[in-house]
Amino acid sequence: MAALMLRWSCLGKRWVLACIDGGSRHGRGAAIGLTSRRKRGQSSVAQQPLIAVQKSRKGEHEWAAVVGLEIHAQISSNSKLFSGSQVHFAAPPNSLVSFFDASLPGTLPVLNRRCVEAAVMTGLALNCRINKKSLFDRKHYFYADLPAGYQITQQRLPIAVNGSLAYSVSVGKKPSQVSTRTVRIKQIQLEQDSGKSLHDEPRSQTLIDLNRAGVGLLEVVLEPDMSCGEEAASAVRELQLILQALGTSQANMAEGQLRVDANISVHHPGEPLGVRTEVKNLNSARFLAKAIDFEIKRQIHELENGRKILNETRSFDDKLGCTMPMRDKEGKQDYRFMPEPNLPPLLLYDTASLPPGADPQQVINIDWIRERLPELPGKTREKLIQQYGMLPEHSFTLLNEVGLLEFFQNVIKETRAEPKKVTSWVLNIFLGFLKQQNLAVNESPVTPSALAELLNLLDRKAISSSAARQVMDMKRGNPRAINKLIGLVRKATLSRADPTVIKEILERKLSS
Amino acid sequence: MSSLLSAPSALREDALRRLKREMWARAVKLGLRSWVGWRRGFTSKADPQRSGRVTAEVIEHLERLALVDFGSLEAVARLEKAIAFADRLRAVDTDGVEPMESVLEDRCLYLRSDNVVEGNCAEELLQNAHRVVEEYFVAPPGNISLPKQDEQEPFSHI
Numbered sequence: 001m002a003a004l005m006l007r008w009s010c011l012g013k014r015w016v017l018a019c020i021d022g023g024s025r026h027g028r029g030a031a032i033g034l035t036s037r038r039k040r041g042q043s044s045v046a047q048q049p050l051i052a053v054q055k056s057r058k059g060e061h062e063w064a065a066v067v068g069l070e071i072h073a074q075i076s077s078n079s080k081l082f083s084g085s086q087v088h089f090a091a092p093p094n095s096l097v098s099f100f101d102a103s104l105p106g107t108l109p110v111l112n113r114r115c116v117e118a119a120v121m122t123g124l125a126l127n128c129r130i131n132k133k134s135l136f137d138r139k140h141y142f143y144a145d146l147p148a149g150y151q152i153t154q155q156r157l158p159i160a161v162n163g164s165l166a167y168s169v170s171v172g173k174k175p176s177q178v179s180t181r182t183v184r185i186k187q188i189q190l191e192q193d194s195g196k197s198l199h200d201e202p203r204s205q206t207l208i209d210l211n212r213a214g215v216g217l218l219e220v221v222l223e224p225d226m227s228c229g230e231e232a233a234s235a236v237r238e239l240q241l242i243l244q245a246l247g248t249s250q251a252n253m254a255e256g257q258l259r260v261d262a263n264i265s266v267h268h269p270g271e272p273l274g275v276r277t278e279v280k281n282l283n284s285a286r287f288l289a290k291a292i293d294f295e296i297k298r299q300i301h302e303l304e305n306g307r308k309i310l311n312e313t314r315s316f317d318d319k320l321g322c323t324m325p326m327r328d329k330e331g332k333q334d335y336r337f338m339p340e341p342n343l344p345p346l347l348l349y350d351t352a353s354l355p356p357g358a359d360p361q362q363v364i365n366i367d368w369i370r371e372r373l374p375e376l377p378g379k380t381r382e383k384l385i386q387q388y389g390m391l392p393e394h395s396f397t398l399l400n401e402v403g404l405l406e407f408f409q410n411v412i413k414e415t416r417a418e419p420k421k422v423t424s425w426v427l428n429i430f431l432g433f434l435k436q437q438n439l440a441v442n443e444s445p446v447t448p449s450a451l452a453e454l455l456n457l458l459d460r461k462a463i464s465s466s467a468a469r470q471v472m473d474m475k476r477g478n479p480r481a482i483n484k485l486i487g488l489v490r491k492a493t494l495s496r497a498d499p500t501v502i503k504e505i506l507e508r509k510l511s512s
Numbered sequence: 513m514s515s516l517l518s519a520p521s522a523l524r525e526d527a528l529r530r531l532k533r534e535m536w537a538r539a540v541k542l543g544l545r546s547w548v549g550w551r552r553g554f555t556s557k558a559d560p561q562r563s564g565r566v567t568a569e570v571i572e573h574l575e576r577l578a579l580v581d582f583g584s585l586e587a588v589a590r591l592e593k594a595i596a597f598a599d600r601l602r603a604v605d606t607d608g609v610e611p612m613e614s615v616l617e618d619r620c621l622y623l624r625s626d627n628v629v630e631g632n633c634a635e636e637l638l639q640n641a642h643r644v645v646e647e648y649f650v651a652p653p654g655n656i657s658l659p660k661q662d663e664q665e666p667f668s669h670i
Contacts, residue, residue: 078626085631093647094637098630102637114626135613142579144651156613199653207648210637334577344616362623 064269065296066276067232067262068224071239072217073249074193074257075118081192081216082109082152089255093209101214103147108342113364115190115216116159118248120348120369122218123160123188125242125376130366132348134159136190136340141333144208145195153219155337158189159346165222166378167238168396169231175393183235184223193217212256218249224263228296229289236260236288241377241399253285262292265309266299274299275309279316279323291316295323380405388412388419397427403441404431410448417455425455433472446472566592 077087085098100107123130135157138150163185171179195213197206220239226232240258243249251258260283265276279295282288294316299309314323349355351367381395390398398405408426415422430451434444458468571582582588634647643650 079624079628084624084627084629086628092634094634094649095647096631097634097637099633099637100630104637104640110624111621112626113623116623140577142655144649197651198648201653204653205645206651206653207645208651209648334573336577339613341614341616344614344619344621346621361625362620364623 062269063266063300065227065264065266065299066224066273067226067228067264067292067296068276069222069226069232069235070261070263071220071222071236072193072259072261073122073220073239073243073251075115075216075218076247076249077112077114077118077216079112079114080214081112081115081190083107083214084110085214087215088211091211093207094211096211097213101147101210103149109152109340111343111346112216113361116346116348116364117369118216118246119159119188119190119218120364120366121246121373122220122243122248123163124366124370124373125246126160126163126165126185126188126220128160128163128185128188130160130348131157132350132353132366133157134189134346134348136343136346137337138340139335139337141335143194143197144206145197145210145213147195147210147213151192151194152340152343153191154189156339158187159348160188161186163188165235165239165242167231167234169234176391178393178396181226181231181234183225183231186221186223188221189219191217191219224265229292232260232262232292233285233289237285237400238377245374245377245380247374253283256283259283260288262288262295264292264295264299266296266303274303275311277309277311277323278313280313280326281315284318287316287318290318290321291323294321298323388423390420390423394423394427397431401431401441407441407444407448411452411455414449414452415455415459417452417459421459422455425451429469429472566595 074087075081079085080087080098080101083098083100085101086096088096098107100109120130134154136152137155139153139155140150142149164182165185166180166182168178168180171177193212193215195208195210197208199206222235226235236258240251240253243251243258249257253259259281262279262282263276264279265274267274277295277299279291282291295314302309310325313326315326316323348364348366351365354363354365377399381392381399384390384395384398385392398408404426407430408422411422411426412419430444430446433446434441454468454471458465566588571588574580575582582591638644638647638649641649
């Protein structure tokens with residue numbers, strides 16, 4: 001008999017410390033029941049069912065966590081936001097820096113058209129209202145990687161506001177149990193990136209590389225509509241896919257093109273919101289959910305032990321798996337926002353308001369951009385479901401894995417097999433194979449044509465399903481499987497073919 | 513005004529009377545406001561430090577934020593005079609007038625094409641640096657915090 005254990009679980013919008021009997025479904029079911037009853041508006045204790053009363057006697061605490069995100073995405077452009085120096089990931093230090101980026105006196109910002117277009121595209125894709133007039137401001141703070149002492153951003157009147165982002169989370173153990181959530185987008189603004197600091201602790205110095213200083217960023221601010229790490233991670237993943245589909249950002253977290261800061265607080269449902277902390281620089285999809293969940297648990301733990309939460313900035317230490325206060329960010333920062341005096345307001349037009357005879361290089365038409373928006377991931381998934389009759393969770397997996405969708409579509413093109421068969425093979429056997437060998441799709445030894453051919457054989461019933469799987473086995477380099485295949489071919493050729501010749505041909509084909 | 517000139521004489525007289533009344537009301541309001549503003553300014557001039565208009569806390573806060581050194585009582589007094597001078601803007605009636613965000617508001621914001629035209633001048637840029645390590649600028653580790661007010665040198669009295 002499994003021992004009673006206390007587990008935190010995120011059920012919808014509630015963090016429930018429930019006494020679960022070895023994770024039995026009964027315990028979980030009761031907790032869900034309690035939550036949904038609350039949602040339906042019944043509040044008085046007397047009305048609660050007996051099970052719930054028993055639960056609270058056992059010490060059930062209900063906390064609600066509130067998570068908001070600030071996501072910075074590097075704009076995919078050739079040159080920087082306000083200067084003509086190059087945007088590139090790896091380059092010798094300080095080689096991609098113009099006089100303006102180094103903040104030398106006498107230099108002025110000149111806005112990059114491509115960055116504005118990227119901001120408008122992203123705003124439209126996220127259902128935002130595009131502000132036809134937006135303004136630039138200076139945000140002042142001192143740090144060695146910010147040579148000017150201020151960052152040009154859009155605090156007063158950003159380029160896009162009031163949008164929404166739909167994402168999906170799993171709500172049960174089965175992959176088919178997914179639910180769609182929406183998070184509101186407060187605003188999208190254009191701003192400058194800062195340079196990079198390399199801390200050299202032993203020599204007590206910091207090395208500064210300004211290659212990244214001045215690169216255009218899109219800051220996407222998500223309202224605190226999320227309640228746990230998984231929801232936040234799913235929302236970020238969906239935003240990543242949208243940005244990649246639009247081409248406005250490569251959104252690669254490992255290369256620092258997508259950075260996330262989370263604002264987290266906890267409170268009892270029905271009571272006002274708690275003090276929030278900011279967890280900065282979450283640069284990995286893997287640690288994003290972990291860091292947020294840790295911080296939620298930490299806050300609950302502190303509050304339950306009678307302590308207070310400080311409104312502070314913390315960072316996540318992935319090795320220790322915990323958040324720590326950041327050194328330089330004590331106290332509330334006063335950024336002394338002021339309008340950027342060197343930049344007039346940014347005016348955008350639509351077809352109706354376009355001034356006649358205007359230089360097309362100097363005006364941006366929102367309608368023109370809207371008509372040319374690429375297909376968004378949500379739409380792609382819809383089409384996959386309709387065209388190939390696959391389940392929604394399959395469409396998610398296809399889009400989630402880099403390059404998998406293209407692979408799938410290439411196989412479909414070259415094979416006569418049924419789409420459902422292709423889906424099953426690609427998602428289960430092929431993907432499983434890749435995961436086992438720890439390979440990305442573009443590193444796969446199996447080409448789409450090879451898989452298509454294999455599926456054709458299967459379709460024609462020339463080989464059996466188990467034989468086809470063995471071919472995949474062979475790609476893993478399993479010698480016994482190769483011999484088995486030789487045996488099969490011999491049987492097929494009615495023992496007329498020479499085994500060594502068969503082996504040669506097979507090896508040639510398998511290594512191609 | 514142009515519409516006034518082209519209207520029939522009776523209507524013209526009515527409109528003129530109305531206009532005179534409005535202008536008079538505005539002038540009174542204006543006069544009242546500037547008098548109040550002047551009085552406020554007068555109070556602060558009479559008692560710069562102890563009126564609490566710019567407290568020592570605010571000075572310390574500003575010194576940290578902007579990294580300026582207010583070094584003397586005279587500098588703080590000058591700051592207060594500057595604030596009082598700017599305060600007189602409040603005397604102007606701005607009801608129903610859209611604030612101006614930028615003196616450049618009538619100018620077009622020039623949009624540059626996304627081409628690489630600058631950079632590749634690391635050597636030139638590093639020439640200005642006090643210390644350089646392998647083409648990186650060298651800075652002290654993190655931000656060095658300013659000493660607290662009681663640890664600071666007291667104002668030098670001029």
